[in-house]
Amino acid sequence: MTLPVGGPDRRDDGRGHPALPTETLDSLVIGGGQAGLAASFFLRERGIDHVVLDANPAPGGAWQHRWDSLTMEDVHGVADLPAAPAPARSHRRANEVIPAYFGEYERRHRLPVVRPVHVTRVEADGDLLLVHAGERRWRTRTLVNATGTWTRPFVPYYPGITSFTGEQLHTVAFPGAEHFRDRRVLVVGGGASAVQFLGELAPVTDTLWVTRRPPVWRDDDFDSEAGLAAVARVEERVRQGLPPASVVSVTGLALRPQERRAAELGAYVRRPMFSVIEPDGVRWADGSFEAVDVILWATGFRAAVDHLAPLGLRSPQGGIALVQVPGNVQGATTAVRDPRVQLVGYGPSASTVGASRAGRAAAAAVVRHLARDAAATPSAWR
Numbered sequence: 001m002t003l004p005v006g007g008p009d010r011r012d013d014g015r016g017h018p019a020l021p022t023e024t025l026d027s028l029v030i031g032g033g034q035a036g037l038a039a040s041f042f043l044r045e046r047g048i049d050h051v052v053l054d055a056n057p058a059p060g061g062a063w064q065h066r067w068d069s070l071t072m073e074d075v076h077g078v079a080d081l082p083a084a085p086a087p088a089r090s091h092r093r094a095n096e097v098i099p100a101y102f103g104e105y106e107r108r109h110r111l112p113v114v115r116p117v118h119v120t121r122v123e124a125d126g127d128l129l130l131v132h133a134g135e136r137r138w139r140t141r142t143l144v145n146a147t148g149t150w151t152r153p154f155v156p157y158y159p160g161i162t163s164f165t166g167e168q169l170h171t172v173a174f175p176g177a178e179h180f181r182d183r184r185v186l187v188v189g190g191g192a193s194a195v196q197f198l199g200e201l202a203p204v205t206d207t208l209w210v211t212r213r214p215p216v217w218r219d220d221d222f223d224s225e226a227g228l229a230a231v232a233r234v235e236e237r238v239r240q241g242l243p244p245a246s247v248v249s250v251t252g253l254a255l256r257p258q259e260r261r262a263a264e265l266g267a268y269v270r271r272p273m274f275s276v277i278e279p280d281g282v283r284w285a286d287g288s289f290e291a292v293d294v295i296l297w298a299t300g301f302r303a304a305v306d307h308l309a310p311l312g313l314r315s316p317q318g319g320i321a322l323v324q325v326p327g328n329v330q331g332a333t334t335a336v337r338d339p340r341v342q343l344v345g346y347g348p349s350a351s352t353v354g355a356s357r358a359g360r361a362a363a364a365a366v367v368r369h370l371a372r373d374a375a376a377t378p379s380a381w382r
Contacts, residue, residue, distance in 0.1 A: 025049055026141050027143065028051055028144070029051070029144040034355040035344040039342075039344055041083070042359055042364075046363055046366075050140075053119055054115040055119070058099065066094055074094070078098060081102075081356060121309070122307055129142070129143050141340065141369075144366065145343045146343075147304040158274070180201055183206075183294050185201055185293065198268065202266075215270055216253065218253060308320075319347075322347065333362040333365060342362035
């Protein structure tokens with residue numbers, strides 16, 4: 001089958017609309033980050049005709065958008081892509097090293113990536129799926145969704161949030177510590193990013209840390225057994241159809257050597273959440289007030305899956321339930337409500353390690369689905 005790498009057939013359908021693609025792919029991957037590249041590698045290894053649609057203008061997934069001060073020493077680990085060791089720790093910028101690693105991987109394995117393509121919706125078309133990106137359309141038998149979370153930063157609503165006259169920004173826009181020098185910064189969030197930001201900010205300016213719940217600090221070694229247990233807790237939520245919690249949220253927090261100075265300065269003395277935001281600060285439930293110049297929302301992300309809404313994959317609980325795989329919590333990729341759809345980098349596989357493993361599981365699930373499809377209607381496949 002000819003692979004439509006340049007996009008679908010653009011001929012007119014006689015009614016002034018672009019024609020549907022004349023070829024049908026066996027699979028289509030949305031997203032060119034760690035999970036998408038891993039899935040593409042395993043699909044190609046199995047001889048599955050597919051294309052990868054990536055919204056970014058260049059290789060690197062979300063890594064190309066990370067802040068400049070994030071070095072390879074700071075990241076919490078980058079897993080190997082299949083058959084390609086990840087870059088070693090160094091003082092080089094992660095937003096340069098990892099995109100270069102991804103780009104070389106795409107070239108070496110000749111992965112069929114098309115960019116920039118922003119997928120707007122996916123809908124059922126009989127036994128097939130129709131993928132829309134503006135006026136461009138692709139028809140496919142199966143889909144691997146690998147869109148991650150970076151494009152959906154989450155900022156919770158608090159009364160008065162729009163009245164604040166200082167600067168508000170989210171993790172996605174962190175410009176580096178020097179930007180905040182001599183300004184009082186309120187860091188909101190109980191995850192690893194908040195800990196890292198405080199580590200950078202406290203030595204150069206005044207900080208205040210607030211979280212909804214008291215942070216859980218880890219002082220033991222986080223070995224593979226503990227990691228598997230944490231991922232299993234995330235998988236259980238997804239199996240029940242609940243919105244996934246991040247893997248990091250169940251692993252606990254630990255200070256690295258580069259954050260010790262911030263700890264000595266008292267940066268990790270946490271306060272509970274405020275109740276109201278005012279023009280020049282925040283006020284707590286007891287009436288006390290704290291003046292701040294900046295609110296930095298390190299409040300995480302949500303899964304970027306809105307384009308899948310027409311497929312009706314969400315459960316009544318708000319999440320996308322995945323078919324459980326006994327003995328392999330990171331192998332849960334198949335949507336319960338539509339087995340044509342695989343989700344990688346979602347729920348239990350929302351980490352670089354999990355994403356690569358899920359890519360293998362998704363490719364295997366695609367092969368099984370196509371085989372069943374072929375057995376049911378032999379003339380419909382290939």
